[in-house]
Amino acid sequence: AQTVTQSQPEMSVQEAETVTLSCTYDTSESDYYLFWYKQPPSRQMILVIRQEAYKQQNATENRFSVNFQKAAKSFSLKISDSQLGDAAMYFCAYRSAGTASKLTFGTGTRLQVTL
Amino acid sequence: EPEVTQTPSHQVTQMGQEVILRCVPISNHLYFYWYRQILGQKVEFLVSFYNNEISEKSEIFDDQFSVERPDGSNFTLKIRSTKLEDSAMYFCASSPGLAAYEQYFGPGTRLTVT
Numbered sequence: 001a002q003t004v005t006q007s008q009p010e011m012s013v014q015e016a017e018t019v020t021l022s023c024t025y026d027t028s029e030s031d032y033y034l035f036w037y038k039q040p041p042s043r044q045m046i047l048v049i050r051q052e053a054y055k056q057q058n059a060t061e062n063r064f065s066v067n068f069q070k071a072a073k074s075f076s077l078k079i080s081d082s083q084l085g086d087a088a089m090y091f092c093a094y095r096s097a098g099t100a101s102k103l104t105f106g107t108g109t110r111l112q113v114t115l
Numbered sequence: 116e117p118e119v120t121q122t123p124s125h126q127v128t129q130m131g132q133e134v135i136l137r138c139v140p141i142s143n144h145l146y147f148y149w150y151r152q153i154l155g156q157k158v159e160f161l162v163s164f165y166n167n168e169i170s171e172k173s174e175i176f177d178d179q180f181s182v183e184r185p186d187g188s189n190f191t192l193k194i195r196s197t198k199l200e201d202s203a204m205y206f207c208a209s210s211p212g213l214a215a216y217e218q219y220f221g222p223g224t225r226l227t228v229t
Contacts, residue, residue: 043225045206046220101171104160107157
C-alpha cells in the first residue's frame with residue numbers, strides 16, 4: 001500500500017517570502033500522480049498543483065512550484081511571494097495511474113503567513 | 116465553472132440514527148468518491164463508485180455504510196446506525212474519467228453524532 005508522509009505539522013512564513021513544504025511517499029508503482037491540496041478554514045479541498053510521475057519537468061502554477069525527485073520519492077511544494085491568503089492546511093496526496101484510483105493523503109502541514 | 120455540491124452543510128444526529136449525506140457531482144463526470152476527515156486528522160478514502168457499482172472501498176467502509184446513485188444526478192452516502200466516531204467532515208469528489216486524473220471536491224458535510 002502507498003503511504004504519504006508530511007513531516008512538518010506546522011510552518012510559518014512572512015508575507016512576500018518563500019516557503020517549502022515537504023512530502024515523501026512510498027510506492028512500488030512506476031506510474032502515478034502527485035498532488036498538493038490546500039484546505040483553508042472553510043475546509044474546502046482546493047487543488048493547488050499536480051505532477052505526473054512520468055514527467056521529469058517540475059510542475060509550476062504561478063507562485064506555486066514543486067520539486068519532484070522520483071528516485072528519492074520526494075515531492076515538495078514551494079510557495080513564492082507568500083500572501084496572507086495562502087494560510088491554510090496543505091495536504092500532499094498520491095494517486096495511482098488507474099482511472100478510478102483513490103487519493104491517499106498525508107497528515108498535512110499547517111501554514112501560517114505573518115506580516 | 117461547474118462544481119460539486121453537497122447537502123446539508125452540517126448534520127447533527129443522535130447515536131444509532133441513520134443519516135444520508137447527499138452530493139451532486141459535476142454533470143459529465145463518471146467516477147465518484149467519498150472521503151472523510153475526522154477533526155484535526157488527515158483525509159481518508161471511504162469508497163469509489165463507477166457505472167453504478169462500488170469500484171473500491173476502504174476498511175472504514177463497513178456494513179454500516181452504503182452508497183447509491185438513485186437518479187443519475189445525486190450520489191448519496193448512507194450511514195445506517197451512526198456511532199460517535201462517525202463524527203467527521205465528509206467530502207464527495209468526482210472525476211471525468213479515463214483521460215483525466217483530477218478529483219474535484221465538494222465543500223463537505225460536517226456530521227456531528229451526539
